[in-house]
Amino acid sequence: KAGVTQTPRYLIKTRGQQVTLSCSPISGHRSVSWYQQTPGQGLQFLFEYFSETQRNKGNFPGRFSGRQFSNSRSEMNVSTLELGDSALYLCASTSTGDIGELFFGEGSRLTVL
Amino acid sequence: KQEVTQIPAALSVPEGENLVLNCSFTDSAIYNLQWFRQDPGKGLTSLLLIQSSQREQTSGRLNASLDKSSGRSTLYIAASQPGDSATYLCAVHDWGGNMLTFGGGTRLMVKP
Numbered sequence: 305k306a307g308v309t310q311t312p313r314y315l316i317k318t319r320g321q322q323v324t325l326s327c328s329p330i331s332g333h334r335s336v337s338w339y340q341q342t343p344g345q346g347l348q349f350l351f352e353y354f355s356e357t358q359r360n361k362g363n364f365p366g367r368f369s370g371r372q373f374s375n376s377r378s379e380m381n382v383s384t385l386e387l388g389d390s391a392l393y394l395c396a397s398t399s400t401g402d403i404g405e406l407f408f409g410e411g412s413r414l415t416v417l
Numbered sequence: 418k419q420e421v422t423q424i425p426a427a428l429s430v431p432e433g434e435n436l437v438l439n440c441s442f443t444d445s446a447i448y449n450l451q452w453f454r455q456d457p458g459k460g461l462t463s464l465l466l467i468q469s470s471q472r473e474q475t476s477g478r479l480n481a482s483l484d485k486s487s488g489r490s491t492l493y494i495a496a497s498q499p500g501d502s503a504t505y506l507c508a509v510h511d512w513g514g515n516m517l518t519f520g521g522g523t524r525l526m527v528k529p
Contacts, residue, residue, distance in 0.1 A: 308460075335515045347506070347519040360514040394460055398515045404449055406510075406517060408461040 308409035316415045322383040325412045329376050329397030336378040341392040390416045419444045423520035438492040438523045440507030445485045453506040497527045
């Protein structure tokens with residue numbers, strides 16, 4: 305059974321540009337959540353999507369947005385990139401069972417120059 | 418707002434030692450708690466999940482306990498090996514969606 309797949313794995317952008325990251329969840333998982341990991345702030349929750357609807361949102365500016373498609377694949381977008389957006393962006397998928405275990409992908413490493 | 422703290426932030430031990438990693442959280446009304454391992458530059462690997470109704474979970478050399486009333490969880494690693502070297506993260510899953518609050522992690526180094 306394939307795990308959570310994130311693309312691209314690495315990317316370099318310049319300030320002011322925008323970026324789109326993609327996440328394919330484990331087959332059958334309908335919940336996808338996104339996290340940002342930086343050395344200074346650690347792991348912080350961005351947002352969660354379930355059945356194409358945003359269910360929860362973390363404390364990030366409106367430049368950070370996301371969506372989920374009918375096949376549960378999700379994308380997140382960051383517009384007007386800032387140097388501080390350099391981070392590892394992690395996606396997790398969750399089954400709809402009672403346990404609520406989250407499974408993470410390898411992440412997308414974004415560097416903003 | 419849930420806050421999660423992990424102590425110690427870093428730990429260096431010789432191979433073979435048994436060790437305990439600590440995690441504390443401020444709001445005891447949790448759904449479950451997960452322990453993860455992260456290798457440098459990699460994603461998170463789920464190690465153990467303890468549901469709110471459980472007291473402990475075991476997987477091989479790993480044992481995690483949960484005391485909701487005191488807001489604490491511990492991860493016990495038996496007979497540590499150099500391959501256990503990684504960062505260990507504790508995450509609390511609150512009710513109302515799949516949103517985790519993470520601790521800062523414990524960076525473990527096991528020396529041969």
